[in-house]
Amino acid sequence: MPHSAEDKQRAITRLRRIRGQAEALERAVEAGSDCAPILQQLAAMRGAVHGLMTDLLDSHVRETLMAQPSAAPQALDETLTLLRSYLK
Template structure:
């Protein structure tokens, strides 16, 4: 999770943008929109979520694994947890 106020606000702004995209997608589906615009909106939502995931993951890795004082065992556990998270996300 981003810890600095600027990074936190940036992440929240992205979440709000994604929420807006999902609301637009819901309206399109309710209105019976054609498949092409719906698929385009789905691709936009997916891209936005991927971007948010990338930023939060990078922040997490930098803050938890890049610390020089972190014990080796904790470092390895953090890497394992990050790899598991990425694998579950990519399924």
């Protein structure tokens, strides 16, 4: 979770962009659009989600592992579990 006001706003902006992409994708499917533009939109959404995940993971690792060295072993296990579930 981003903790600074700037990081939170950046995450919210990205989430709103992803929501807009999903809504546009839904409209395209309902309209019976060709597959190529739909696949392109899906790829754009995937990129947006990956970007958000990268930012949040970076923030999480820095705050957890760097700020609390005593909690590092447990935090590292939790982070690796998150990565494994994300990469499935």
